[in-house]
Structures are given as structure tokens and as C-alpha cells.
Amino acid sequence: MKKWIAIILVAALIALSGVSLAESEGIIKIAVAGPMTGDNAEYGIGFANAAKLMAEKWNSEKGGVHVGDETYKIEIVEYDDKSDSDEAAIIAENIVSDPDIWGVIGHFASGICMVAAPTYQDAQYINISPTSSHADYSGIGDYIFRNNTVITVETATGADIAINDLGGQNIGVLSIDTEWGVSAGDAMEANIEALGGNFVLRQEVSESAVDFATEIANFRDANVDVIMVAGMYGTLAPFAVACKNSGYDVRLVGCSNAYTDNLLSIAGDAAEGIYAPVSFFAGNPDPAVQEYVQAYTDAYGTAPSALTTQAYDSVGILLEAIERAGVLDREAVKDAMYETDYQGMSGYTTFDEIGDAQKVFTKIVVRNGAFVVAE
Amino acid sequence: MQTFLGAVINGLALGMAYALIAVGYSMVFGVLRLINFSHGAVYAFGAYMVFFFVSLKLGLLASILLSVVISGLLAMLVDKVALEPLRKKKSIPIATLITTIGVSFIIQNVLSIEYVFGSERRAFPSTNLFANLSIGNITIQSSQIIMLIVAVLLLGVLTFLVQGTKVGLAMRAIEQNRKAAHLAGINVDLVISFTFFIGGACAAIAGALIGGYYGVINPGMGSTIGLKAFAAAVVGGIGVLHGAVVGGLVVGVVECVAAQYLGSNVRDPMAFVILILILILKPNGLFGKKGITKV
Numbered sequence: 001m002k003k004w005i006a007i008i009l010v011a012a013l014i015a016l017s018g019v020s021l022a023e024s025e026g027i028i029k030i031a032v033a034g035p036m037t038g039d040n041a042e043y044g045i046g047f048a049n050a051a052k053l054m055a056e057k058w059n060s061e062k063g064g065v066h067v068g069d070e071t072y073k074i075e076i077v078e079y080d081d082k083s084d085s086d087e088a089a090i091i092a093e094n095i096v097s098d099p100d101i102w103g104v105i106g107h108f109a110s111g112i113c114m115v116a117a118p119t120y121q122d123a124q125y126i127n128i129s130p131t132s133s134h135a136d137y138s139g140i141g142d143y144i145f146r147n148n149t150v151i152t153v154e155t156a157t158g159a160d161i162a163i164n165d166l167g168g169q170n171i172g173v174l175s176i177d178t179e180w181g182v183s184a185g186d187a188m189e190a191n192i193e194a195l196g197g198n199f200v201l202r203q204e205v206s207e208s209a210v211d212f213a214t215e216i217a218n219f220r221d222a223n224v225d226v227i228m229v230a231g232m233y234g235t236l237a238p239f240a241v242a243c244k245n246s247g248y249d250v251r252l253v254g255c256s257n258a259y260t261d262n263l264l265s266i267a268g269d270a271a272e273g274i275y276a277p278v279s280f281f282a283g284n285p286d287p288a289v290q291e292y293v294q295a296y297t298d299a300y301g302t303a304p305s306a307l308t309t310q311a312y313d314s315v316g317i318l319l320e321a322i323e324r325a326g327v328l329d330r331e332a333v334k335d336a337m338y339e340t341d342y343q344g345m346s347g348y349t350t351f352d353e354i355g356d357a358q359k360v361f362t363k364i365v366v367r368n369g370a371f372v373v374a375e
Numbered sequence: 376m377q378t379f380l381g382a383v384i385n386g387l388a389l390g391m392a393y394a395l396i397a398v399g400y401s402m403v404f405g406v407l408r409l410i411n412f413s414h415g416a417v418y419a420f421g422a423y424m425v426f427f428f429v430s431l432k433l434g435l436l437a438s439i440l441l442s443v444v445i446s447g448l449l450a451m452l453v454d455k456v457a458l459e460p461l462r463k464k465k466s467i468p469i470a471t472l473i474t475t476i477g478v479s480f481i482i483q484n485v486l487s488i489e490y491v492f493g494s495e496r497r498a499f500p501s502t503n504l505f506a507n508l509s510i511g512n513i514t515i516q517s518s519q520i521i522m523l524i525v526a527v528l529l530l531g532v533l534t535f536l537v538q539g540t541k542v543g544l545a546m547r548a549i550e551q552n553r554k555a556a557h558l559a560g561i562n563v564d565l566v567i568s569f570t571f572f573i574g575g576a577c578a579a580i581a582g583a584l585i586g587g588y589y590g591v592i593n594p595g596m597g598s599t600i601g602l603k604a605f606a607a608a609v610v611g612g613i614g615v616l617h618g619a620v621v622g623g624l625v626v627g628v629v630e631c632v633a634a635q636y637l638g639s640n641v642r643d644p645m646a647f648v649i650l651i652l653i654l655i656l657k658p659n660g661l662f663g664k665k666g667i668t669k670v
Binding site for chain 1: 642
């Protein structure tokens, strides 16, 4: 009996390996690495969904990527970093040990990106983070790109909302104590002051914090009427709830990461009136955007967010660079990346010499339980 | 001064909820001389059960009652499945302790499974059932008032249960000497199960109160609070009911005041700073009895 099972298993193993060998011919793999579980899961899952949609589009419309005379099918492989530096380091090692992978889309938070990026750089794997906004990230190496602006650009729009749209007299900043949160909080302070606003108080909380009683008491004491929040929806949503519950009348301005379904579902009524600057808005009437939103909604049942769309464009940018290089050579593809001239859904993308993208931001706000363009 | 008072009030409300969790540690320690680290996970489980029943549109109160019963049963089950067999085989105490830590991971990870509840934060129905109370600059939320009242009532009931009923008498008897209690005709296994049930039920109520106060829950919510409540139980003197209450209040108030003046990063470590200080000054905790060394 045992012998038979063993024989069957071995046979199955051989058959399976045969299948995978046959399939790996003519395939280009793209790794998507991000938090698929945990408090930031909506972001990572969005990355993977968007990447698959873009890959499917190329596979069905063009048959795949054309490199020289050959056509390669595109395959997306997902990796879950759980928003954890240790996991990200292991994942990066796994990715660079697979020679079929030609680029990495990810990771999500800057601190995690900066742990994984040196591994990609050393192995000459192109890494495009759709979201990392820490100033130092793209400087890690010439294989490291981001399809996102540096945080100072995004927070400048945020500060503009706080000062001009909301007319904040005393503006506060709440930031999470991660690498990204600290740099975003600093950028907010600098931008408020640069735009002539009155910055009064900075408060810092841990990313897992749910108790904001202290911070609210301090903001209230300082007569803060507008707070810019440098946190993910996991922080912004409960903070909005806490403000509302304690009867503190304050206006909140988030970052582009606030543009998620989870912000609305966790914060509920408390989300009303939260502002955010985004590079992409699903309500944009542009027909190309609407076609993409429709395709995404049909596939996943929900409209894409700004950060998801930056991931979608990142895959397109990478695939075009591979075609432009005309040869499957990591250095050639890297050089082609710098010639990027990409009209994507999240705006027009070019890379400067260190691999940072430039974008234009739209102001959005939550009204009646949905995001709309702020008038 | 007002900020200080505000922090104290926040601390009192939170401290009473900690006390509710701490009595679970204390009571189980009383009958078994065991620190049950799966207790924090039962607290998270209780909050998720309320969340689940509310999403079925059962109403908040009915959901909490159902969750209390189910969480109590879960705590009982943990004892029956994981701890009792070890006890019967007279395994070393440390093995049982490690088992309870393992059980807490199992519960927490089952909650995190995508098809169960998922690992992300979820909106929890607010327990701000009536208007906030404002005194000067201090705002007391109705969820905090409810937290205080419910916890005080429950702890009163528990005290009566332990001091004034037959089952409480049995618990105290087991605490003093399990073998003798058994010989005197007490159904030891039943009383132990009952103790776990009460602990789990209290944890579920604490889960509903704290979840409703913050408005969010996540599967890992029990790990930090569980440890803090454990610290509170030890500060008050583990195995002593009113000790757990005082311990919870001390931990709650000190952490809120410390967060107010030293920054919120010191909030979580504060419980353990108190723990260490108290253990240096009073090794048995504030109300702890001197350990009886049995030969």
C-alpha cells in the first residue's frame, strides 16, 4: 500500500514538474510584493489585483510582451510581506533567486521598501514601488524606482487644502512613528509653514494605536481646528471616530493612502468631510480612465484607488521598458526605464535621474459616505 | 489641571475594563495556580463575536449576551481540551503555561483567517448610547460612563459570587487545598470549568466595552491588553479579586496620565514599569497573601 502511494506521488511529482517546465518557456514573471494580510492588506491586495489586470490586458491584446522577435506571456507572482521588515527581507531573497522574474512591483510602506530595495539593487532586479514616498528610497540605487512622488509634493497639496480650502487657523499634525510617518509628518510641518499657514502642534502615535484620548486633549488645548494626518487608513479611521466620539469639532486632511474603501467602512459617519490629495480619482470623466475603472470594477467588484492605480501604471511602465530594451538583459531594461514617457491612469510619468516620478494631485473629500472631487 | 483630570477620568474608565479582564487571570490563578495566557485572546474573540452577531442585525445587547455565553464556553473548552489533560497527567506547570500561550496564538490566528474575520481592523458598533457629559473643558464620553458602571456592577456581582455563594465557597476551598476539597465532596472539575466560564464571560464584556469605546477591533487586540491586565492582576495581588480591581485602576490611570505628560509612546510600557516597581516593594502585590509553602 505504502509503496503504491509512494509511486503515485513520485509520478505526480514528475508530471507536475513536466508541466511547470513546459509552461516556463516564453514567460516573463513580475513579482508583486506588499501586505496581503494585516492592517494594510487593502493596499497589497490592490497592488496584486491591479498588476493582474494590466498583465491580462497585455496578454489578451498583444499576446504578451514583445522582446526582439519573441513574445512572452506575462505572469504575476504575489508575495505577502505582512507589512513586516523581516518578512520583506526574506521575500526579497526569494524573488532574486528566481531568474524568470524581471521586475518587482512593491513594497508598500517606505520603511519596508527600504529594507528590501538593497537586495534588488545588488541582484540587479528592477524594483518599482507604487507608493514609497520617503525621500531616501529611490537614492538606494539605479535599479530602484517609484511611481509616486516624494512625500513633500503630496503634502504640499494637503497643506494647501488645510490652509486654503478649510481655512485652518491653527493647524496640527498627527503622524505615525514609522519611517514613512515621521518623514511625512516633517514634510507636512514644512509645507504648512512654507504656504504661510500657522502650524501649532505635532503629535506622534504608534501605527497600532487605537487610543487617541491624549492626542485629542492636546490638540483641543492648542485650539487646533485642522489636523493633517500622516497615517494609513488604519490610523486615520479610528482617529476620526475618536474625534467624533469625544465631540471634538475638527477637520481632517489625510494623504493619498486615505482614498480606500476601508476608511469609509471603519470610520462610517466620522469619515464625512475628510480631505485627501490623490494622483488618481475613479470619478474622473476621462473615457480612458472610465474604461479602466469599469474593467477593474468588473474584475474585483470595487473601484480602484489611487495607490492601486499607481501599481497598475507601474506594471505598464515596466513592460514598456522591457519592450523598449528589446533584449532580456537586466541592465538594458534598467537603462530603458530612464527613457520612460508613460501616459498612465495616475497621470503622465517620467523618471528623473534618481528614479522619482512626477504627478499632479486632485483634491477629494468624503461626502455622504463616498469620495467626491472637492469643489 | 483640567488636562490632568481628563487623563485621570480616561484612566479610570479604561482601568475598570482592565479590571474585568484581570479578574479572569486572578480567578483561574486562584483555583489552579496557573497563569492562563489564552485569556487575552478570549477577550478578542468576545469582541469579534459581538461584531459578528451585530452584523447579523441582532441588536447590540442581544449580541453582547450571546457573545458572553459563547466566549465563556470557549474559555471552558480551552481548559477541557488543552489544560485538563495536562493536569490529569500531572505534567510540569511550565508545560501548561506554554500551552496557554499556544492556545492564544491559535485563537488569534483563526480570527485572522481571511474567511473567518480577516486580519484587518473592523468597525465596531459604538457604545456611545447617549450624549457626552461635558464639565468645563473635560468631555466624558457616554461609552466611558457605561464602561465604568457595567464594570463596577459586574465586579460587585463577582465579589458576591465568590464570597456569598456555595460555588464561591467551593472555589475558595479549592484554592486552599484541592485534594481536601475533593475529599470533602466538591466536584473540582465542575468548579474549575465554572471558573473558566466566568473569566471568559467577563473578558467578552470587556471586549464589547473597549471595542465600543474605540470603535475598532482587530484580531491582535487581546495581546497587549491581555498582558496589561495580567500586570494589573499581579500588581493587585494575583488570586485576590479586589486586588485585580485596584490593580486595573492603577494601571489605567497611570498609563493615561503618563501618556498625557510623557507622550503616548510610554502608554503601553507603563503597566510593566508599575509591575516591576510594585514587585520590588511588595513581592506579593498590593493585596496579595503571603505565599504558603506546602511541604
